[in-house]
Amino acid sequence: MTASHLKIEDLHVAIEGKEILKGVNLEIKGGEIHAVMGPNGTGKSTLASALMGHPTYEVTSGKVTINGEDVLDMEVDERAQAGMFLAMQYPSEISGVTNADFLRSAINSRREEGDEISLMKFIRELDSQMNFLEMPGEMAHRYLNEGFSGGEKKRNEILQMMMLKPSIAILDEIDSGLDIDALKVVAKGVNDMRSPEFGCLIITHYQRLLNYIEPDFVHIMMNGKIVLSGGKELAHRLEAEGYEWVKTELGIETEEPTEA
Amino acid sequence: MTVELNLAVNRDAVAERATRLGEPAWMITKRQDALDLAPTLALPKVEKIKIDGWNFTEGSTELENVTGLTADIETLVGENRDHLLVTRNGQVVHAQNSEAANGVIFTTLEDALKNHADLVEKYFMTEGIQVNEDRLAALNAALMNGGTFLYVPKGLKLTVPMQAIYTLEQEHGALYHHGIIVADKDSELTYIENFVSYGDAPHNVNVVTEVFVEDNAKVLFGGVDTLAKGAVTYMNRRGVVKQGGKLEWALGHMNDGHTVTDTKTHLVGNDAFSDTKAVTVGRGDQKQNFNVRTDHFGKGTEGFILIHGVMKDSATSIFNGTSMIHHGASKSNGVQTERVLMLSEKARGDANPILLIDEDDVMAGHAASVGRVDELQLYYLMSRGLSRKEAERLVVHGFLQPVVSELAIDSVKERLIQVIEGKVK
Ligand SMILES: Nc1ncnc2c1ncn2[C@@H]1O[C@H](COP(=O)(O)OP(=O)(O)OP(=O)(O)O)[C@@H](O)[C@H]1O
Ligand SMILES: [Mg+2]
Numbered sequence: 001m002t003a004s005h006l007k008i009e010d011l012h013v014a015i016e017g018k019e020i021l022k023g024v025n026l027e028i029k030g031g032e033i034h035a036v037m038g039p040n041g042t043g044k045s046t047l048a049s050a051l052m053g054h055p056t057y058e059v060t061s062g063k064v065t066i067n068g069e070d071v072l073d074m075e076v077d078e079r080a081q082a083g084m085f086l087a088m089q090y091p092s093e094i095s096g097v098t099n100a101d102f103l104r105s106a107i108n109s110r111r112e113e114g115d116e117i118s119l120m121k122f123i124r125e126l127d128s129q130m131n132f133l134e135m136p137g138e139m140a141h142r143y144l145n146e147g148f149s150g151g152e153k154k155r156n157e158i159l160q161m162m163m164l165k166p167s168i169a170i171l172d173e174i175d176s177g178l179d180i181d182a183l184k185v186v187a188k189g190v191n192d193m194r195s196p197e198f199g200c201l202i203i204t205h206y207q208r209l210l211n212y213i214e215p216d217f218v219h220i221m222m223n224g225k226i227v228l229s230g231g232k233e234l235a236h237r238l239e240a241e242g243y244e245w246v247k248t249e250l251g252i253e254t255e256e257p258t259e260a
Numbered sequence: 261m262t263v264e265l266n267l268a269v270n271r272d273a274v275a276e277r278a279t280r281l282g283e284p285a286w287m288i289t290k291r292q293d294a295l296d297l298a299p300t301l302a303l304p305k306v307e308k309i310k311i312d313g314w315n316f317t318e319g320s321t322e323l324e325n326v327t328g329l330t331a332d333i334e335t336l337v338g339e340n341r342d343h344l345l346v347t348r349n350g351q352v353v354h355a356q357n358s359e360a361a362n363g364v365i366f367t368t369l370e371d372a373l374k375n376h377a378d379l380v381e382k383y384f385m386t387e388g389i390q391v392n393e394d395r396l397a398a399l400n401a402a403l404m405n406g407g408t409f410l411y412v413p414k415g416l417k418l419t420v421p422m423q424a425i426y427t428l429e430q431e432h433g434a435l436y437h438h439g440i441i442v443a444d445k446d447s448e449l450t451y452i453e454n455f456v457s458y459g460d461a462p463h464n465v466n467v468v469t470e471v472f473v474e475d476n477a478k479v480l481f482g483g484v485d486t487l488a489k490g491a492v493t494y495m496n497r498r499g500v501v502k503q504g505g506k507l508e509w510a511l512g513h514m515n516d517g518h519t520v521t522d523t524k525t526h527l528v529g530n531d532a533f534s535d536t537k538a539v540t541v542g543r544g545d546q547k548q549n550f551n552v553r554t555d556h557f558g559k560g561t562e563g564f565i566l567i568h569g570v571m572k573d574s575a576t577s578i579f580n581g582t583s584m585i586h587h588g589a590s591k592s593n594g595v596q597t598e599r600v601l602m603l604s605e606k607a608r609g610d611a612n613p614i615l616l617i618d619e620d621d622v623m624a625g626h627a628a629s630v631g632r633v634d635e636l637q638l639y640y641l642m643s644r645g646l647s648r649k650e651a652e653r654l655v656v657h658g659f660l661q662p663v664v665s666e667l668a669i670d671s672v673k674e675r676l677i678q679v680i681e682g683k684v685k
Binding site: 052053054055075076077079080081085086088091092093094095096097101102105106109110143160164 | 634635636637639640641642643644645646647648650651654655657658659660661662
């Protein structure tokens with residue numbers, strides 16, 4: 001088994017009693033990049049949030065393991081310690097806590113007491129990653145995400161990923177709200193992480209991101225399930241034709257959005 | 261109304277003690293009158309918590325003599341020992357005043373009553389806090405067993421901070437401390453005080469501090485209180501600011517026991533200015549009431565109040581902020597903000613901003629918020645690997661940051677960050 005292996009089996013998730021995920025199966029191994037696409041409201045963010053342990057998402061059944069360890073048994077911070085990372089669709093803002101202070105605490109949380117990263121080393125690494133992501137240095141000293149533009153927040157999520165070096169990263173609409181240059185920068189960040197020790201799940205609506213980050217697998221999610229999986233050509237077809245053909249081909253009845 | 265206070269001392273004992281200390285006759289009379297008055301006065305007015313049951317007076321005013329500086333005190337002392345006053349159990353153990361040659365008086369009140377009695381008489385509970393304000397103020401005058409007198413003469417602008425550390429180190433002891441700080445006309449001073457006590461055994465700390473900012477003088481007042489869980493504390497601080505004077509309070513209410521504080525500023529002169537910044541962290545089952553008030557009397561006065569408090573565990577804190585613009589104080593501006601963050605279900609916080617305006621041509625504003633910690637923020641931080649505790653710690657620092665970062669005195673800022681760290685751990 002590789003050092004990075006996330007396995008999701010028959011995952012069911014409910015929010016406030018309403019079932020959103022209805023049996024998701026997915027396996028992500030080190031070196032692989034998976035893309036999940038699908039219409040709005042089909043449960044993509046729900047999958048990401050449930051995997052990370054978001055408090056309002058209730059896993060009703062199923063199994064998730066990372067490198068053989070039971071993820072669903074872990075607290076949120078333990079999941080991160082185990083190597084998981086989620087770039088959120090809507091990152092929180094934390095007033096009064098600088099980006100740099102936060103990142104340093106996050107890095108140190110993975111290290112033993114007494115073995116904290118030295119300030120010099122931290123600054124060097126932060127500087128170089130921020131350079132790589134073309135972020136102005138002052139953003140390190142701004143309060144975490146406070147007043148950041150949509151695109152700046154996304155870039156900041158990627159910065160965190162690069163500093164924390166997870167083994168499995170889930171990127172939820174990391175491309176939304178990004179201008180074309182920012183999109184390239186973010187893609188550069190993800191590609192830089194590519195290695196046999198790194199597996200990635202990219203949630204996106206647009207083929208364009210996948211031009212820059214070439215996925216090994218593309219999955220289509222509908223009604224809380226992965227209904228179709230394939231290679232990157234699947235994304236091209238979606239871009240060209242939309243989701244109608246998937247429904248017709250698979251005989252899927254989409255729920256009315258208002259229906260409970 | 262008269263209550264039975266069951267004090268261990270009577271008029272004679274008060275006079276006997278004051279005489280033994282060599283206090284002037286007017287002081288002895290003042291003490292005795294205050295003692296008689298106390299049972300007829302009410303406790304300080306608080307909102308939404310009951311303090312009747314708190315034992316403000318059980319501690320003994322006879323405190324053991326201790327000497328030297330403890331390791332704990334050493335950590336509070338900055339670089340400069342030559343403008344430092346330390347009292348332990350109300351008695352002086354270190355007193356250095358490098359500015360004496362320039363006419364600065366920085367000494368215990370006991371000493372000032374012997375050597376500068378006229379000055380003390382001018383300021384002791386005259387224009388500032390009144391003996392009959394509440395029962396605990398009266399008891400402070402009657403039972404005072406510790407105190408400070410700081411006087412900076414006209415025109416002298418001190419650049420070094422005058423620091424003071426006051427400890428109470430006796431179970432079932434009571435410290436009645438009276439501080440007087442005077443910045444004479446056109447002078448400037450920075451004064452920093454730390455009140456410290458230890459242990460869970462009951463003890464009492466009753467502090468009255470009067471700060472006088474004469475015409476065009478400027479005072480930075482920093483206070484970090486870290487009284488222990490066993491302490492029942494009454495902390496009454498008053499500023500009187502004359503024409504063009506400026507008073508900035510930078511306060512850290514970091515006690516672990518039940519606490520009532522009053523921080524009031526009277527802007528009596530035209531164009532007087534005050535800024536009150538305070539932070540607090542409540543934990544355990546302590547209850548605290550913080551009254552902060554600015555009274556605008558002079559024309560063109562400005563008063564700002566900014567308080568942030570964090571409540572953990574089942575701690576309760578009530579913040580009452582009042583800006584009172586009196587008739588005649590035209591062109592004045594009163595602004596206040598109180599914010600409370602609760603970290604647990606059982607914590608309670610309340611913020612009551614009050615604007616009282618008796619004049620047309622003024623500006624005033626207030627903002628208040630009381631809320632629980634945002635679970636999504638904690639989730640976000642934890643998703644990066646921080647433990648819940650560490651995530652809370654960051655959120656708390658972030659919440660207090662707007663006040664802490666604005667404190668005018670660096671050493672107070674640093675000390676506070678340390679104490680906050682210890683309290684949110
Ligand atoms: N707190 C909530 N309460 C009730 N329903 C919710 C809640 N959060 C999400 N949902 C519902 O769950 C469903 C799935 O939402 P989710 O955010 O996972 O969709 P998505 O696939 O990420 O959509 P998008 O592409 O728009 O981001 C939606 O119908 C949404 O309205
Ligand atoms: Mg989504």
